[in-house]
Amino acid sequence: xxxxxxxxxxxxxxxxxxxxxxxxxxxxxxxxxxxxxxxxxxxxxxxxxxxxxxxxxxxxxxxxxxxxxxxxxxxxxxxxxxxxxxxxxxxxxxxxxxxxxxxxxxxxxxxxxxxxxxxxxxxxxxxxxxxxxxxxxxxxxxxxxxxxxxxxxxxxxxxxxxxxxxxxxxxxxxxxxxxxxxxxxxxxxxxxxxxxxxxxxxxxxxxxxxxxxxxxxxxxxxxxxxxxxxxxxxxxxxxxxxxxxxxxxxxxxxxxxxxxxxxxxxxxxxxxxxxxxxxxxxxxxxxxxxxxxxxxxxxxxxxxxxxxxxxxxxxxxxxxxxxxxxxxxxxxxxxxxxxxxxxxxxxxxxxxxxxxxxxxxxxxxxxxxxxxxxxxxxxxxxxxx
Ligand code: OSB
Ligand code: MG
Numbered sequence: 099x100x101x102x103x104x105x106x107x108x109x110x111x112x113x114x115x116x117x118x119x120x121x122x123x124x125x126x127x128x129x130x131x132x133x134x135x136x137x138x139x140x141x142x143x144x145x146x147x148x149x150x151x152x153x154x155x156x157x158x159x160x161x162x163x164x165x166x167x168x169x170x171x172x173x174x175x176x177x178x179x180x181x182x183x184x185x186x187x188x189x190x191x192x193x194x195x196x197x198x199x200x201x202x203x204x205x206x207x208x209x210x211x212x213x214x215x216x217x218x219x220x221x222x223x224x225x226x227x228x229x230x231x232x233x234x235x236x237x238x239x240x241x242x243x244x245x246x247x248x249x250x251x252x253x254x255x256x257x258x259x260x261x262x263x264x265x266x267x268x269x270x271x272x273x274x275x276x277x278x279x280x281x282x283x284x285x286x287x288x289x290x291x292x293x294x295x296x297x298x299x300x301x302x303x304x305x306x307x308x309x310x311x312x313x314x315x316x317x318x319x320x321x322x323x324x325x326x327x328x329x330x331x332x333x334x335x336x337x338x339x340x341x342x343x344x345x346x347x348x349x350x351x352x353x354x355x356x357x358x359x360x361x362x363x364x365x366x367x368x369x370x371x372x373x374x375x376x377x378x379x380x381x382x383x384x385x386x387x388x389x390x391x392x393x394x395x396x397x398x399x400x401x402x403x404x405x406x407x408x409x410x411x412x413x414x415x416x417x418x419x420x421x422x423x424x425x426x427x428x429x430x431x432x433x434x435x436x437x438x439x440x441x442x443x444x445x446x447x448x449x450x451x452x453x454x455x456x457x458x459x460x461x462x463x464x465x466x467x468x469x470x471x472x473x474x475x476x477x478x479x480x481x482x483x
Contacts, residue, residue, distance in 0.1 A: 116198050117196050117197050117198035117199065117202070117228075117231075118155045118156055118158070118196065118197060118224075118227055118228055118231045119155045119156060119194075119195070119196040120153050120154070120155045120192050120193055120194070120195060120196075120197070120224070120227070121154050121155045121156070121193070121194070122154045122155075122193060122482060122483055123151060123152065123153050123154065123189050123193060123482065123483045124151070124152040124154070124480070124481075124482045124483075125149065125150070125151055125152075125181065125184060125185070125189070125480075125481050125482070125483075126149070126150045126473075126477050126478075126479060126480050126481075127147060127148070127149050127150070127177065127181070127477070127478045127479040128147070128148050128150055128410075128443065128473065128476045128477050128478065129145055129146070129147050129148075129476055129478050130145060130146045130148065130410060130438075130439050130443070130476055131144075131145050131439070131440065132144060132145055132146055132408070132438055132439070133437070133438060133439065133440060134254070135254070136254040136408060136438075137254040137255040137256065137279065138254060138255060138279045138281075138304075138306045139255070139279065139280070139281035139305055139306045139307070139308035140171045140172065140306050140307070140308065141171050143167075143408065146408050146410070146438070146439075147167070147168050147177060147478075148163050148164065148409075148410055148413075149163065149164040149166070149177055149180060149181060149184075149219065150162075150163050150164075150410075150412065150443075150473075151163070151164070151184070151219045151220065151223045152223065152468075153192075153220070153223045153224060153227050155227060155231075156231060158227055158230045158231055159226075159227065159230075160223040160224055160225070160226035160227025160228070160230065160463070161223055161226055161412050161464065161468065162218070162219045162220075162221075162222035162223035162226065162412065162413070162416065163219070163380075163409060163410055163412045163413040164177070164180055164215055164216065164218070164219045164380065165215055165218070165378060165380030165381060165407040165409070165413065166179075166180050166215040166216070172306075172355065172407075173215070173334060173355060173381065174212070175212075175213060175214075175215045175216065179213075179216075180213070180215060180216040180219070183213055183216045184216055184219065184220070185481070185483075187210070188207065188210075188216065188217065188220050189220070189483050190483070191206050192206055192220065192224075193483055197224065197228075199228065200221060200224055200225050200228060200384070200385065200386060201386065203220070203221060203224050204221060204384070204386050207220060207221060207383075207384075208383075214358055214359075214381065214382055214383035214384075214387070215380055215381060215383075217383045217384060218379060218380045218381070218382070218383050218384040219380075220384075221383065221384030221385065221386065222379060222380070222384055222385060222416055225239065225240075225384070225385050226416075226463040226464045227463070229462055229463040229464075230462040230463040232462070233461075233462045234462055235419070235457070235459065235460075235461070235462065235463070235465060236416070236419040236463055236464050236465070237419040237422045237457055240385060240389065240419060240420060240422070240423060241389070241423060242419060242420070242421075242422025242423045242424075243422055243424070244422050244457070245456060245457050246454040246455065246456050246457065247404070247418055247421040247422060247426065247430060247432065247454065247455050247457070248274045248275075248428075248429040248430070248453060248454060249273065249274065249429050249430050249431070249432045249433055249450050249453060249454065249455045250268075250273050250274050250275030250276060250277060250300070250302075250429040250430070250431065250433070250453070251264075251268040251273045251275075251276055251277065251431075251433045251437070252277045252279065252304065252406065252431045252433070253265065253268070253276065253277065253278055253279060254279050255279045255280070255281060255284055258287065258288050258291050261278065261288060261291075261292065262291060262292065262295060265278075265292050265295070265296060265299075266295075269296060269299055271450070271453075272450075272451070272452035272453040273429075273433065273450065273453045274300060274429040274453035274454075275299075275300040275301070275302060275326065275428070275429040276292075276296075276299055276300070276301050276302070277301075277302045277303065277304055277329070277431065278292065278301070278302070278303050278304070279303075279304050279305075279306065280303045280304065280305050281305065281306075281308045282308065282309070282313065282316070285303070285305075285316055285319075285320065286316060286319045286320060289301070289303060289320060289323050289325070290323065293323045293324075300326050300429070301323070301324075301325055301326065302325055302326045302327050302328070302329060302352070303320060303325060303328055303329065304329035304330060304354070305328070305329065305330060305331045306329075306330060306354075306355070307330055307331075307332065307333050307334045307355055308331075309331045309332055310332065310333075311332075311339055311342070311343070313331075314343065314346070317331055317343055317346075317347065318346065318347070320349065321347045321348055321349050324349075325349050326349075326350070326428070327349060327350040327351065327352040327373070327374045328347070328349055328350070328351055328352065329351075329352045329353075329354055329376060330352070330353055330354045330355050330356065330376075331343065331351065333356075334355035334356060335356065336356065337356060337362075337365060337366050337369055337371045338369070338371075340353065340356065340366070340369075340371035340372060341369040341370045341371040344370055344371055344372060344373070345370060350372070350373035350374045351371065351372045351373065351374070352372060352373075352374035352375065352376055352403075353366055353371065353372040353374075353375055353376065354376040354378070354381075354405055355381075356371075356372075357375055357376070357377075357381075357382070357391065358381065358382055358383070359382060359383070359387055359390075359391070360387060360390035360391045360393070360394045363375055363391045363394045363395055364394050364398075367394070367395065367398040367400055372400070373400055374400060374401055374402070374403070374428065375391060375395050375400060375402045376402070376403060376404075376405040376431075377391050377392060377402050377403070377404060377405060377420070377426075378404070378405040378406070378407060378417075379404075379416060379417065379420050380407060380409075380413060380416075381405070381407075385420065388420055389423070392423055392425050392426070393425075395425055396424070396425040401425065401427045401428050402425050402426055402427070402428070403421075403426055403427075403428035403429060403430050403431075404417050404418075404420055404421040404426055404430030404431065404432060405430070405431050406430070406431035406432055406433075408438055410435070410439070410442055410443050410444070411435055411442040411443060411444030411446065411448050411466050412443065412444060412464070412466065412468075414432060414435060414448050415444070415448065415458050415459075415464040415465055415466040416464055417430065417432050418432055418448070418455055418456075418457055418458065419457060419464060419465075422457060429453065432450075432455050433450055433455075434448065434449040434450045435447070435448045435449065436449060441472055442469070442472075443468060443469055443472055443473045443476065444466040444467060444468060444469060445466070445467050445468075445469045446458050446459065446465070446466045446467065448466070
């Protein structure tokens with residue numbers, strides 16, 4: 099174990115029963131087939147590989163999934179890298195310890211640079227465990243309210259004809275926003291066709307970082323379609339040029355990949371690089387950071403919405419609880435699990451009705467439970483500590 103871990107000693111409230119003792123952990127990699135391949139500007143996904151963490155303590159289980167990919171094509175983190183960091187660093191530093199709250203746990207995680215997706219797995223699983231130990235729904239501890247959240251769909255890259263069919267279907271199902279994935283050569287004509295067929299729907303596009311300043315004519319053309327926002331047109335590590343482009347557009351820019359922290363959000367909003375932020379709890383290191391971003395954005399009057407990463411029911415449930423916070427005022431990417439998977443790994447169906455997703459469960463924590471029969475059949479790797 100690196101020396102730094104041994105020296106990180108969090109304050110324990112030993113003996114008074116407060117908090118939860120983390121006794122052991124289980125780590126899996128699962129592989130869920132996708133009903134339809136999901137194509138974005140940076141690549142195609144035909145199946146969803148998901149690292150899954152279960153923290154166990156005091157007869158309870160806290161569960162979370164990671165949003166990193168097998169290869170670093172969305173952001174830098176990868177599943178193999180996260181598995182090693184979890185196995186060798188993060189899990190040894192928390193197992194056998196009692197944490198009074200996620201803030202105490204965060205004191206162990208936050209000194210490490212980067213690796214926010216891996217840290218988020220631990221943090222989110224602990225929030226679930228902590229909520230269960232207090233016997234309250236996760237949303238209550240997060241400060242959210244309400245029983246439903248507004249949701250939209252994210253449509254992968256396909257022909258104009260296929261996209262129009264998918265948009266028709268999403269609109270018919272009552273989804274409250276349609277997001278089209280775009281890339282060079284698959285942008286203005288596509289948006290024009292969808293807009294022509296549906297003049298009044300809430301429509302957005304997501305370029306997943308693929309444009310540069312040389313694509314300015316495309317971004318200016320997209321400005322004419324009354325889009326609710328243009329998501330992450332430029333590089334994942336760029337704020338400066340997003341500010342340049344935002345100054346030339348009436349349409350809001352929404353940042354996704356560029357925002358890892360509340361400090362990033364503050365700088366982006368101060369610079370005028372965006373007017374909307376996509377918050378993915380798994381991307382930013384967990385709920386503490388997600389809430390901090392939410393609060394910074396509220397202070398700037400910038401709406402936020404909950405992003406998605408084709409999560410299983412575990413991540414989807416976490417996202418729904420987060421989206422109950424007040425400034426999540428735009429529909430999130432939390433559509434029905436059945437759009438992605440023939441069968442989910444949780445027992446509770448997570449299906450949108452009229453563009454709303456119900457907060458799962460009436461009970462404690464994230465409100466969904468693992469379907470172990472199915473989980474075992476899709477598990478590629480299993481280890482425990
Ligand atoms: O940019 O929001 C994105 C999926 C994989 C990688 C990046 C993104 C997405 C999505 C999917 O848009 C949203 C969903 O889970 O439905
Ligand atoms: Mg995005």
